[in-house]
Amino acid sequence: MNNWFHSWRAAVRIARRDAWRFKGRSFLVLAMIALPILGVSATDLTLRSAELSPQESAARLLGAADARLQDPGYGGAAVLQSPDGQTIVPAGDWENKPLPEGDADLKGVVPTGATVLKDSSGSGKLRTAHGLLHTEIRELQAAHPAARGIMTLLDGRFPERADEVAASARFLEESGLKVGGSVAARGLAREYRIVGSYELPDDLKALEVNALPGAFLDPLRKGLEASGMASTSRSTTLLVKLDPNRAGSQDGGFTWNMVKEANTRGVGVVSRAVLVAPPADADVPLYQQSDWGRYGDDSGEKKAVLVAGATIVGLAMLEICLLAGPAFAVGARRSRRQLGLVGANGGARSHIRAIVLAGGLVIGVAAAVTGTVLGLALTFALQPVLEDTLGQRFGAFDVRPLELLGIGALAVLTGLLAAVVPAVTASRETVLASLTGRRGVRRSNRVLPVVGLVATLAGGAIALYGSVVTDQFVIVAGGSALAELGVVAMTPMLVGLFGRVGRWLPLSPRLALRDAVRNRGRTAPAVAAVLAAVAGTVAVATYAASQDAQQRADYEARLPHGAVSALVVEDGGRDVPAVREAVQKHLPVDLRADVSRIVVGKPGCSPYEEDDGCGRLEVVVPKANACPLWAAGPGDEDPSAKFSPQERRKLADDWRCTSSGAGSVPTEDSLVVGDEKLLTVLGVDDPGARKALTEGGVVSFRKPHVDAGAVAVRVITDPAKAAAAVEKGQVPPGQVRRLPAYLAPEGSASYGIAGVISPAAAQAAGLTTVPMGSYFSTDHVPGSEPRQKLDDELARIGSAVELHVEEGYASEAGIVLLALTLFAGLITIGAAGIATGLAQADTEADLKTLAAVGAPPRVRRTLSGFQCGVVAVMGVVLGSLAGVLPAIGLRLTERREAARWYEEARDGGWAGAADLPQIPIVIPWETLGALLIAVPLGAALLAALLTRSRGAVARRAAV
Template identity: 30%
Template sequence: MSPMSAVVEERPPPVLGKGHGGMPARRAVVRWAWRLFRREWRQQALVLVLLVIAVAATTAGLGYAGSAGDPQAATFGTANRLATIGSTGAQADADLATLRTSFGTIEVINHQKIPVPGSATAYDLRAQDPNGPYGRSMLRLTAGRYPQGADEVAVTPRVAKTFDLRLDGTWDQGGRRRTVVGLVENPLNLLDHFALVAPGQAGADAQTAVLIRSTEQQFRAARKPDGMSAQFRGTQTDPGTVPVLVLATIGLLFVGLLAVAGFTVMAQRRMRALGMLGAIGASHRHIRLVLVANGAVIGATGAIVGAAAGLAGWAAFSPRLEPLIGRRIDRFDLPWSAFAAMLLLAVLTAVGAAWWPARAAARVPVVAALSARPLPPRPAHRFALAGLALLAAGLGALFTSHHEEPPYLIGGVLGVATGLLLLAPLGVAAAGRLARFVPLAPRLALRDLARYRARSSAAVAAITLAVGIAAALALAAAVSVAKAAAPAGGNLPADQLVVWLGPSGLDGPVPETTPEQEAAARQQVDVIAAALHATSVLPLQAAMDPHGPQVGDSGGGRPVSQMGIGRRETIGGRTMTQYSSSEADPLVVATPEVLRHYGIDPASIAADTDIVTFRASYDGYDLIPSDRPDWRPKVQHADLPAYPSLPGSLITAHAMATLRLQAVPGGWLVHAPGPLTQAQIDRAEETAQRSGLTVETRPTGADVARVALFATAIGIAVALGVLAVTVGLIRSETARDLRTLTATGAPRRTRRALTAATAGALALLGALLGTAGAYLALLSWHHRALHWLGHPPSVALAAILAGLPAVAYAGGWLLAGKEAPALSRQPLD
């Protein structure tokens, strides 16, 4: 018998799910995904629109954050030090020569005050070279030309309006006539109101400021004039870009949750086609690639279109934003690295949202895929365990943050949010188990939610995220309102306000005023007091060092004395004493009016007493500023108010003489007959702003409460939008079940009840999870003072827990009409 032989004419087909087919197979699958995207772009329009909106909004937000710029540039220009010399005449020339020898290139700017009739503030007459080496960025010509001669001036629009000036007109100021040759502005600070003259044309009493650029070592080693003070330009950070990216991440997470629901429905619609693809030899990797490539196309399209829309909108809107932020905006000066990160994040969001349904679809057996049956839901406890762990970790981080550690705060918020999102499947499963206790239509709706858990859980997670943010803001606002209403604590009593001459009260420089300006300011204070029916108006005087350096480039004023705890710190190679504002007391002069107001007999104060205060002692405190570092005040205790903005520490005439300080007007304490309302505060602030004054009151919390209600309304609107999208997906996915109900004689009201119950159940689940998460987060945050949470925002919580489900149910009932004709035919794959 002859031997037998066998010849294999062709390679056997690869085992299903094992082969990969190489690059040609992947290209074929990607081309098919692209054709599906073009054919079914309407079904994917929702995800596209959401991505476009998120990317466009983030682009505008990055533009706004980038437009803030460096606030110090409006004063320093491109220099990093601003020196002030107090000398005049020949001594000033000698001091400037010393600075030129020490630092080389410098820029000299002279400032002279221009009193404003009827106002406590003064404008700045500025002698500056428009082409200076460091300060040219602080000048911009809007009309006319820069002044060149001795009798020429350019003014900002506010100065022109105040003194009724126009181009080519004449300005008689201080007995000197000048021709207005131009309109100028500081593009880095549109609130900088000044008049510009040629270099050297300021008055003899002008203050000399010098812009310098040098390193710390050079500045220390350089020879400097006696009596010179210098301000150092701090390191500029970009605090605006990071919050925008954080908000963009939250927004894209929300979009991703909705995209998961959309991609899940699309995967179910394509199940038969995917099964056919697997039947002809496609691997699991190829099936995943179909949906992931589709997600990448959607993400890239949304990112490109959204970026274009955002850039166009920012270019059109940014000019209107300039008056609000007080500086000129370079429309194309965007943080491009953050912009690129945002585009990449948008694409990754779409890819990530498509990957999870793609992973589930790739694991479906071929026979089950060809039958297009719904997949059995995955056990909810797998997500619940991870969600509980993340929620506990987030709450623990908030608990240990002590309101001061940013890493713990950020990690806590992210942990709580992610934990709640992972608990959404557990809530959907629980709703499915409760279906047996409700009537027929709600029973079918709840079981459908549990049956299509992947899509339902994503929708509940999105609603939870929107509602949780709104509920947290409402609870935080309620805490603020409760603190404002508390009888103790706060900066001021509820029935008092202070009208300050300076913008920072006695914590910053107090402007030097003429008697006429002081009288004009007191007149405005009397107007405020009359509107409040005030029972008393108490003048407050500050202790100022007349020989100290003046602060600000437009005559901002001189620093006043403070008592504060000093701690040594090294910043930028320099060791200095930093003072904590929470532990510093502005020293108010112990005038007879102040002593009489608080019932203190002047005869009871010892002749050598320096400070009268509510504190027991001032051991360990330093007086700033002082040329007597070894001076330790003698303190006498008195019954003075402990509010931070009230005169709780008084400096006596003995200390004023010892430290060579001068009493200057600081503000007025106005006492109303009852607690101030928000309307009264608004009117007082409006009156004060017209005269350049600053009003300080105890916060009422009304503004925060209004913002919280607005945020609650936005959260509910977003949740309703999610419901509209989700219910539409559910109706398209359960069309066969609706046809079966119709065939068995179910009336229209049953179909309406199904849709309404679905929307109401999703809204209720999201509202409960979001509110519970917000309460847990606030409990961890306020664990040391839980009593503040005893004042719940009833209106906001009622709107979330009752109003949102009710509106969702009613909307589902009204919008669920006759079945669309397209649902009566099964589409071919």
């Protein structure tokens, strides 16, 4: 025991001295190990600090109150809830019975003597320095001691009068207003003075203003109703602060028994005492329900996250070991004479292994300390930035020593693992070879390539089976990982195969390739590291490019490319002229097509709401054109249940049951009133359609709507009676009017419009129309600046404008592929650089020989560049081949799964269009080209530039 301790102590001292002597190499390895430790420790600190304790969560939700009472909206019926109050469901069986109407009695469950604060929330459009901004409005006496902690005051004070408000910092930033200014709401003549700014610790991006209870929402509602505009909705909860001196009080809180008692009266409760000390699952009635699993069992998700985390950590350790291993080999090479002297003085092979392993231990400990300290400092310094990014304030800066020690131990373990292979290799050298610098004859391992070949074939077969026979992603991923590990094991053999192309290369690349093949112990790990990084990059890039192609194909434009729509459906189209003028002022409009909508009743009736005096219009689909799968009779819950799977599959291909396409317009049955200009903007180039509108007819884009050259519409003046009739299986009451119609050719893009009614046809049918907006074609797609100006002016107009500018499919894959390419490029250059440093240490004698026989100085620089490039090329080529397999396997699995879902949908009669979903497989040739050409070339040039042309003068070695 004593001898072991002293030998390791001496080994650590030698390793520490050696690391300090070769600072450049030591710093490289230290940075390589410390950077992941920095990232992991910073992530741990960030997540732990952002994870609030029960006390901190309760303070942000309840302030200093003991409970928050809320109406879950079940009419006062008894409810069951989770301890945190996030899940509330009705108690009992209400599946076939209507819930009671009305509100739960919140005040009825407030204990005697408790302090109660009303907390109400709504929304409205507030006038800002730029126009109108949709903002949350909260009425809470925030300055009350019971509410302290819900909002954090930043400047000024909270409101104390009815004409004062405080505003969130994000609202002030977006609105251009300041503390001391005033703000008003659309539909409300009075102004409110801004007396302070605050933030919500859990939502730093909240656009919110705070007022006293009853000071803002009620006047706003009355003002909107007086102006004929839709009023805002509101929700109210009660904050309850119990009297600590109340009779029978022992715990000073709203207990779980009190919560369950409130649940019997239909009230949901969030209690501080329950949040801090939740009851056992056996005491929660909700958890005892047989169907509780559907409300949120996330154990599977947690297991998946743990498995993914363990996989990422394992791959990161493998990557670091593959990259740092050659660097430790560099140290072992440079210390051969020193290690030889240890053996000459009686040191055993275990002592030599201990010295090299001690180097990994020293670097690992230094990397652990450095990475952890930097992670602490970086997280603390960037805390405001991290909080802004996450959108919430941290709780306490949570430092957990055991977790940081575990992360540090990971660095030490990684350093030791990276030094294992160099330690074993160094210990096998004879003393004579170490002292004289002779390498001797090395035989390559013949077992490892065979194992790698078997693993590659087995992994490929498993991945093929998973993608062709089953629908399990895990099988494909597992087989692909096994195949990749097999390729890594075969790397030394593959490096030897690469050496056979050297006979056709010039001198410098031939020397570099032969040197890489001759010294596979340092070349293979670097190539394997590049292979692993490039394989992962190519797999993700191939999958991302394939998904991008699928999303591009599935994208359905709402308008032709560059076209604009601006629609208004409130206030009877009062602001439509101003909206049209604003669009033409700020956007490069080429053609404008005005559209109107049909109203039944008052001109201000909206298609979204059935107010008193408002009816609706619906298209009458002839019985012969109706899809049998959708035609429900009296008491039919599922009309398709009357058909067999074969009949449903056949009907799914029927033109009556095919989908009408995506998109819609804000009118009844997507009908608009317009002229032939609208067809031009929509890109419908059909003479028959233009003629129909010119002659006062209708152009229909839905085949089932047309019957005998006409479209029938039903004018319903009493929606309630119509709904009752439909529920009984009867025809809804209303006048039916037939309009001459022309069916647009099949395949015409309507962009959600079911039919275009000419103004003459609407007038002839006695239909009332009001302006709704316009469609515009543009010279080019408007940029960001004119869009911002237009949004500002539309906000000043005040109406809710449905504005859409069709910019086409916006791909995000380009950024992902660029990031992946840069990541793989950095790994490739780093690994190739390490291999080049080792090669320079090994080939120093060869370079001196070349210089002695008259080779120019640039040979050193050229050879170094080609050595780096050779490693990069071999790793990139092998990684590209290995990375395509899992991506193709996953896409084939998705294709099988999509086909299965499609067939099931057709059996149910809901497949819509009779086309099988396309799951394309796209190879990202740009990414592969950058990896195969640009990255190795850049690595070679960088190595050549950083290498000195002239070496040290050689001396004759003493014999």
